[in-house]
Amino acid sequence: MDGKRSLEINKNMGDFENNVDDEMDLRRGPWTVEEDFKLSNYISTLGEGRWNSLARCAGLKRTGKSCRLRWLNYLRPDVRRGNITLEEQLLILELHSRWGNRWSKIAQYLPGRTDNEIKNYWRTRVQKHAKQLRCDVNSQQFKDTIRYLWMPRLVERIQAASASSTTGSAAKSCVTTTTDQFLITSYDGGANNNNTNIDHLGLTSNPNGYVTSGTSSVTVSPASGLTEYNIGSEVGQIETSFDPVQSLVGPQIMLPSQNYLDDKSGLLNGGLGAMQEQSYPNLFENIIGMIPSYSDSFWNIGSDEDFWLLQQQQQQLLNNGSF
DNA sequence: AACCACCACAACCGCACGCAT
DNA sequence: AATGCGTGCGGTTGTGGTGGT
Numbered sequence: 627m628d629g630k631r632s633l634e635i636n637k638n639m640g641d642f643e644n645n646v647d648d649e650m651d652l653r654r655g656p657w658t659v660e661e662d663f664k665l666s667n668y669i670s671t672l673g674e675g676r677w678n679s680l681a682r683c684a685g686l687k688r689t690g691k692s693c694r695l696r697w698l699n700y701l702r703p704d705v706r707r708g709n710i711t712l713e714e715q716l717l718i719l720e721l722h723s724r725w726g727n728r729w730s731k732i733a734q735y736l737p738g739r740t741d742n743e744i745k746n747y748w749r750t751r752v753q754k755h756a757k758q759l760r761c762d763v764n765s766q767q768f769k770d771t772i773r774y775l776w777m778p779r780l781v782e783r784i785q786a787a788s789a790s791s792t793t794g795s796a797a798k799s800c801v802t803t804t805t806d807q808f809l810i811t812s813y814d815g816g817a818n819n820n821n822t823n824i825d826h827l828g829l830t831s832n833p834n835g836y837v838t839s840g841t842s843s844v845t846v847s848p849a850s851g852l853t854e855y856n857i858g859s860e861v862g863q864i865e866t867s868f869d870p871v872q873s874l875v876g877p878q879i880m881l882p883s884q885n886y887l888d889d890k891s892g893l894l895n896g897g898l899g900a901m902q903e904q905s906y907p908n909l910f911e912n913i914i915g916m917i918p919s920y921s922d923s924f925w926n927i928g929s930d931e932d933f934w935l936l937q938q939q940q941q942q943l944l945n946n947g948s949f
Numbered sequence: 950a951a952c953c954a955c956c957a958c959a960a961c962c963g964c965a966c967g968c969a970t
Numbered sequence: 971a972a973t974g975c976g977t978g979c980g981g982t983t984g985t986g987g988t989g990g991t
Contacts, residue, residue: 700959952991959983961981
């Protein structure tokens with residue numbers, strides 16, 4: 627029987643206890659406590675692998691694939707649960723900019739996180755922001771927004787949290803860099819909920835396509851009417867693609883970490899390019915070092931007057947068609 | 950209280966690949 | 971070389987929870 631049809635029938639029956647495939651006698655849908663116990667118990671004594679036979683031997687009326695997924699994404703003892711931390715968000719953004727939707731590869735650098743979890747994070751959080759900005763999530767302008775706004779803002783917040791934790795106030799986040807493990811301890815993921823102006827990525831946005839972050843602002847051109855410059859979606863063409871930041875502020879302003887942009891892959895030698903050989907602390911610090919700092923003058927566009935100027939500049943550019 | 954929309958996450962699916970036969 | 975099986979990956983869907991009206 628077709629899987630989807632089977633699921634639909636079972637859904638209509640409204641009874642998960644009877645949620646089995648008629649022909650194969652296989653269960654679908656949410657796992658019960660008893661099933662979890664059976665699977666965990668079996669694996670703890672006999673190990674993983676050969677999932678189809680494992681499912682049969684463990685007395686589970688599930689496919690091998692289903693057992694494998696349940697184990698890897700949920701039951702495995704080293705699975706980290708809870709909110710994605712700031713540090714993890716930063717890593718996800720950076721690694722995704724390099725590898726795209728290679729979720730399992732990205733997950734390798736976030737211990738305890740599964741590819742499924744990262745994928746869900748990307749789809750529910752990051753893509754939501756792209757939608758709010760009316761950007762295509764794969765467009766260069768959205769990638770630039772991530773690189774020039776979100777990531778610096780995340781760094782700022784990580785550093786702020788780290789500083790506050792060392793001054794004796796309630797610890798929000800702490801990256802331990804003295805071991806080979808990338809450890810994140812005692813982060814209260816909900817702490818920022820009190821600040822209604824900053825979302826989980828530290829950004830606010832409005833329907834006009836303006837993104838603000840921290841004390842600085844920059845205009846991100848809305849997708850409408852500007853999609854024609856959306857070129858070079860693949861890594862390595864960044865210097866030939868539209869750069870909303872440079873376009874707005876003009877050539878007189880040097881980006882603080884120009885080399886970060888000069889590398890064709892968007893990465894520096896010895897940075898993520900050599901990531902395979904790096905331990906997590908080094909990887910994380912390299913990412914931090916490559917991101918333009920919010921304390922740099924480039925980002926100090928704090929006053930309303932400056933922001934108004936930026937808007938005017940963008941409008942001029944739009945009118946002149948100089949994109 | 951009831952309804953609806955949205956969100957986060959768990960689970961499923963199809964496909965591709967590697968390996969054994 | 972062809973086939974079947976197991977596994978892993980990325981995309982998609984279903985479900986429960988939550989907040990707004």
